[in-house]
Amino acid sequence: MSRVRLVGVGPGHPGLATLQAVEAIKEADVIRNCDGCGTGLLHLAMPNADIAPLESVDEVIRLARNGRKVTVLFPGNPYAFSNGSEVADRLERAGIDFEAVPGLIVELAAPVMSGIPLTIEGLSASIGFGLVTGGETVVLRLASGWLESGITALLQNGRAPQTPAALVLNPGQPGQHRVSAPLGELARKAATYGVKGDALLVLGPGVEMSDRLDTLSKRPLHGRRILITRARHQVDPFRRELVDLGAAVVEIPTLEIRRLPADARVSNAIKNLDRTALVIFASANAVDIFFQMLLTASLDARALHNSKLCAIGQETADALAGHGLRPELVTSEYTAEGLANALEGWEMKGMRVLVPRAEIARDALPSLLANRGAEVEILPVYRAVCPVEAGPALLRRAGVHDARAGAGDRLSNREKVKLE
Template sequence: RLARSGRKVTVLFPGNPYAFSNGSEVADRLERAGIDFEAVPGLIVELAAPVMSGIPLTIEGLSASIGFGLVTGGETVVLRLASGWWESGISALLQNGRPPETPAALILNPGQPGQHRVSAPLSELARKAATYGLRGDALLVLGPGVDMSERLDTLSKRPLHGRRILITRARHQVDPFRRELVDLGAAVVEIPTLEIRRLPIDDRVRNAIKNLDRTALVIFASANAVDIFFQMLTTSDLDARTLHNSKLCAIGQETADALAGHGLRPELVTSEYTAEGLANALEGWEMKGMRVLVPRAEVARDALPSLLANRGAEVEILPVYSAVCPAEATPALLRLFDGDGVDVITFTSSSTVVNFVQAFPEDRLPAILGDAEIACMGPVTADSARKLGLEVSIVAREYTTHGLVQAISEATARK
């Protein structure tokens, strides 16, 4: 239907669309319906996963042929084994004449970022895999290339290899965080528990913008506040020049980076994500009579305006966005933790924590989360998590997603 209407449609298959999938059936139906299509060849997992594990399938002078399945020929053999059938598959190969000392490897989660390899002589492989407590579908690879895997396997040497990490951050802010985790070998699961919604431009917003030429200091509490405030300026046919009379303060480096994206450099960037920390950073500033504007979330702590007002400042809090929990977050989280769960749960703000916790029955939360570690981007978020009954084990010293990735990597290295 979509293709007939002129849309371009992509159908994704694991590996190759014409191997171990129903891609040929889909292609046949499209051809019969008179719809143009193109089949793009892919790499089947039997060929891809060994490469990701550092196992060459052919080696000049040692292995020139590849067999798939329970074959008697082939100097290298690749065999899919379902969970619970490892020992049967290995026994069948031995009974078919494979020498017990044949170099062999089991690859768990083949083709995935969290794939794991166990290597041993064929006759010892099942016992070694059982020692590690491994389970699930796997690829069995045997042949001389297995002996090279320790040297050629770069994937398993990444610091977060095999770690399943949950990102709860708002979807539009995920990309740099996800890329850095994946580059370090993590298997990333994204379930945003936060959605940023811009509030309408009402009289309060219009008055705040109108009075910017008399505003001495604008304090941005988050990158979201920066981006949405500038959207409001653009909608009002204004731009950054409207702030020419104002000094700018950014709470955290990510907020400062957001301002830089609009061509602005703040006079002050605080490293602490607390009202008290900001007040201390402004200690040398004469605040009496100063007009201060704070664009921020609709719901936030009121400590900052109180602290600044106590020093004589005229503080206006300007809510520019609301932070809500996406409707799909709760069922997605329940499915995740009913299944394999994750090793690390990351929180980048108090809102992500609150919305996450609300997805689960309070009395069952510890049992549901199991051994998953809680990692927070700074002490304020960590404090919110602890108040909600979560045991926080990782807190970033640098309050950015890069700092959070570093903290997770350091914690993993200590294990």
């Protein structure tokens, strides 16, 4: 594998990235993001990957020389409408092994997402990407504030005012929006939408079909921008479901899960599993990290053959199922009191109970079980921390302007408990 990969992630919609781009993200231990890439694919990165904006090519060269696997992400295609070729030139001159991974450019993707065919047999056989072009279909990328100038230039270069035209806002993103009108009327109509940021101007006969072929705008969450703050490795499938419903998803993890180093308590807990009657897993994180610790000790799920298992929540039960285990008890309540009530019929006196969990958590559960005679051992296996990059500046760069408590439309009971 090349030491550095220059990867085009496509137009912005995470589902439009290539398999090779996904592979490059999964395999990298360092990821550098160019402006405009978004965060929609970063959940695919390894949990310990070093992820940050691209500051300089010098840093990429230094990391590669230190043996790191570096992936640099570019919007669209690294060699089209970006500085990927400049980065590649610097890497080649420095003697760094690299590979360029092409991606889909927004000029080709966004019109299709808005139901605009770029070529139509018998009507449109060519596509142009500039002001002066003879193509039956024209796709023009406009910087913020250049709509009227772009339209004026097209009219001056011979395009008729009645030419079917569309302005695609937030092009390539799940939340992109289309405004259609004859070219001479488009600026006036677009003004009512408060156009901000870059956009695509599309001309041609395909625009007339867009009202019927635009399936994106018919999705129930189209036009909604949703912030997900879960740990990066836990975003799927929630993110995928939201995108499928048409939402524009912004991922800014405010929680990062870090495995605690194994100490004497971990060794003793694993050594005493044969005598442990009940293991209570409070979260999927606790399951995953506990099994990592078993693996480090050259053990697997068979080490729990003498223990009954309890999972707090279906997500935790699903994590156990991933290791081939089915818990005896799955609780729907996410509180210590709810779990204690679920265990009401169990004889707890003298029972040895192990609770792998976060380093910081309520002490209500061990107290409630100890009051019923159980011997409870709390085993901290991970720490939840706030990532350094999470903050107001990152929210603004992602286009999120309102992230106060209560600003969301709805939280599930599970999410409410996690916030509390």
